[in-house]
Amino acid sequence: PQLLDRSQQEELAETLRQAVAAAPLFIPVMPRTGRPFSVRMTNLGQLGWVSDRSGYRYQPRHPDTGQPWPPIPEAVLEVWRRVAAYPAPPEACLVNVYREGARMGLHQDADEEYFAAPVDSISLGDTAVFRIGGQLRGGPTRTLKLSSGDVLVMGGAARLSYHGIDRLVPGSSTLLRDGGRINLTLRRVTRPAPSP
Ligand code: MD3
Ligand code: FE
Numbered sequence: 429p430q431l432l433d434r435s436q437q438e439e440l441a442e443t444l445r446q447a448v449a450a451a452p453l454f455i456p457v458m459p460r461t462g463r464p465f466s467v468r469m470t471n472l473g474q475l476g477w478v479s480d481r482s483g484y485r486y487q488p489r490h491p492d493t494g495q496p497w498p499p500i501p502e503a504v505l506e507v508w509r510r511v512a513a514y515p516a517p518p519e520a521c522l523v524n525v526y527r528e529g530a531r532m533g534l535h536q537d538a539d540e541e542y543f544a545a546p547v548d549s550i551s552l553g554d555t556a557v558f559r560i561g562g563q564l565r566g567g568p569t570r571t572l573k574l575s576s577g578d579v580l581v582m583g584g585a586a587r588l589s590y591h592g593i594d595r596l597v598p599g600s601s602t603l604l605r606d607g608g609r610i611n612l613t614l615r616r617v618t619r620p621a622p623s624p
C-alpha cells in the first residue's frame with residue numbers, strides 16, 4: 429500500500445501523458461469474436477501485449493502507428509528494482525486505462541514464455557476492486573482494493589493465479605483530472621540471458 433507518495437504519483441501521471449501522446453491508447457478486441465475490451469491500453473518497453481482477432485501476443489511495435497513502444501520510464505524501473513527481488517529488468521509495461529464502468533474479467537497472465545519473474549503492478553487514480561483466486565478456474569476468490577500509489581507484486585505460486593478487476597470506486601481519487609484509473613503491469617516475457 430502507498431509505495432508511491434502523492435508527488436511521485438503526480439509525476440508518474442504526467443510522464444504517462446507524454447508516453448500516451450507517442451503511443452496512443454487502443455481498444456483491444458477479443459480473439460475470434462472481435463468483442464471490444466472495456467479497458468483501453470498501450471505499452472512501454474521492448475515488448476507490448478496486444479489482443480486482436482488473431483489472438484493475444486507480445487510484439488515490439490504499436491499496432492496502429494507501427495512505431496516501437498516508448499521506453500519504460502526510469503521511475504517505473506525504480507519501482508521494479510525496489511519490489512521485484514528479481515535481477516533482470518522488465519521487458520513489458522502494459523498500461524491499462526479504466527473509465528467508470530470498465531472491468532477486466534477473471535484471467536491468468538500466461539502469454540509470457542517465462543514465469544519465474546514476478547509481475548508487478550502500479551495503480552494510479554480511482555480505487556479498483558481487484559479479485560484474486562488460485563491457479564485453477566472456478567476456485568474460491570477474494571477481493572482486495574487497489575488504491576492510487578499501491579504496488580502489487582505477484583510472484584512464486586501467485587504468478588499464475590486467476591485475477592481480474594470487478595469495478596472502480598468512482599470519485600475515490602483526485603489524481604487524474606478526468607477520474608478513472610491507470611494500471612501499469614510490469615513483466616518479463618522471455619528468460620533473461622545468464623548474468624556472469
Ligand atoms: C495476479 N491488470 O493487465 S493488475 C493485466 O488492474 C491485469 O489492470 C489488472 O490483470 C489491472 O493482466 C490487474 C494486478 C495483477 C497483475 C498481474 C498479475 C495481478 C496479477 C499476475 C498474476 C496474478
Ligand atoms: Fe492480468
